[in-house]
Amino acid sequence: MFSIIRPFIFNLDPEMAHDLAIKSLKLNLIPNNIFQIKDEDKLETKVFGQKIRNPIGLAAGFDKSAEVYNSFFKLGFGFVEVGTITPRRQLGNPKPRVFRLEKDKALINRLGFNNHGLDLIIKRISKNPPKEMLGINIGPNSDTKDKSDDFVECLSKIHKFANYLTINISSPNTVGLRDFHEKKSLDFLLNKIFKLKIPKPICLKISPDIDYKDVSQIIELAKKFNINGLIISNTTIENREELKDTKKSEEGGLSGQPLKHVSTKMIKEFYKGTNKKITIIGVGGVDSGESAFEKISAGASAIQLYTGMIFRGPTIARDIKNELISILKRENIKNVSDAVGLNT
Ligand SMILES: Cc1cc2nc3c(=O)[nH]c(=O)nc-3n(C[C@H](O)[C@H](O)[C@H](O)COP(=O)(O)O)c2cc1C
Incomplete structure (x- = not known):
């Protein structure tokens, strides 16, 4: 079905197609349970000590x-991450700012936290309690001087609505944000965040x-602050x-197939x-059971995807x-949690 309508969707500007998808999902027309499958119990697992029906998540x-997360549970996703949310409403960068790279099964975006x-x-x-696990991803406004203040404000106000929270220091479209990967800045940020004593996984x-070098420093700080994921x-x-x-030369962040092996290597x-000891959620180029299994056997307890859904459509979960169930059967693995880190 999706392969029939895909050429029409791909004729639209990517952001317009996305807005149309949000509008259709808001109509809430998806029946319950039609995207649940036989033997799904083989995929039931836990992240941050909380049970999820399957480890396939919608990426931030x-x-x-946060307009349509409950529709994604109906589409069969085991968890959904909304955001990135900033303290104040933000329009983001001028359009066009999302590009489909059809030949590479990839996207480039420079949205800028709209x-x-x-x-x-x-x-x-x-007003619309999440039916399953909801992650909330937070970040700073582009014009905030001390970006750590925005993380603190978001966390303090929104944590009670989340099953877990994500501190996003990695969007390439907010100037200076990635500087938080540097040891001193990350230590400063995490100090502020963990002082809040938020009673939710972070x-x-x-x-x-x-x-x-950055990897080992981040690991050191992750252990110091007992980061959950x-x-x-x-x-x-x-x-x-x-x-x-x-x-390919558009400015912004590249996602989808060209990111797949890079992120898997980093997960390992x-x-x-x-x-x-720290839960890893693997994201980047997942679009099939095989690529999900690669991320899980590299050490991810669960995966998320975005770009794969643009190319494979709404039945992707x-x-x-x-x-994934066929792979588990082929490999004689009883439950997906037994596959975590198998290839390390
Ligand atoms: C159009 C678009 C917008 C995105 N916006 C965000 C965002 O607001 N916050 C965030 O943490 N990640 C964002 N991402 C990154 C995704 O969550 C994910 O990490 C990345 O796309 C790799 O996964 P994928 O290859 O399955 O798309 C965005 C990705 C795309 C394609």
Whole structure:
């Protein structure tokens, strides 16, 4: 079905297609349970000590302002991360700012945290309780001087509505944000955050464009502050040389296929370096059971995806679940949690 309508959707500007998708999902027409599948109990697992039906999550950036997360549970996702949410409403960068690289099964975006702002989103979530695990991803406004203040404000106000929270220091589209990967700045930020004593799991979302020195320093701080999770990874500003699509030189973060192996390699590094003690959520180029299994066997307890859904359509969670179950059966693995880190 999606392969029939895909050419029409791909004729639209990517951001317009996205807005149309949000509008359709808001109509709430998806029946309950049609995206659940046989043997799904093989995929039931836990992240941060909380049970999820399956480890396939929607990555941050699709439902930026928390408008349609419950529809994604109906589409068969095991968890959804909304955001990035900033304290104040923000329009983001001038359009066009999202580009489809069809030949590379990739996207480039330079949206710049367009979202409806903290207070309105809090009202929205409080009126529409999430049916399953909801992660809330937060970040700073582009014009805030001390960006750590914005993380503190968001966390203090929104934490009670989340099952877990993600500190996003890795978007390439907010000037200076990635500087938080540097040891001194990250220590300063985490100090402020953990002083708040937020009674919810806290994750750090990481850039794939860091070097090995940064990896070991982040691991050191993750252990120091007892961070609950690492989300690996955000989009990359590198890896353009091999791309085929003419839009490859657009400025912004690259996601999808060209990011797949880069993020998987980084997951392995962090899994080994944290002695398997910190939950890892693997993101980057997941679009099939095979690519989900690669991330899980590299050390991810769960995966998230965004770009894969643009190319495979709204049934992707169900399709990946079926494919993943076949792989588990083929490999004689009883439950998906037994596959975590198998290939490290
Ligand atoms: C259009 C678009 C917008 C995004 N916005 C955000 C965002 O607001 N916050 C964030 O943490 N990640 C954002 N991301 C990054 C994704 O969450 C994910 O980390 C990245 O795209 C890699 O996964 P994928 O290859 O499955 O897309 C965005 C990605 C895309 C394609």
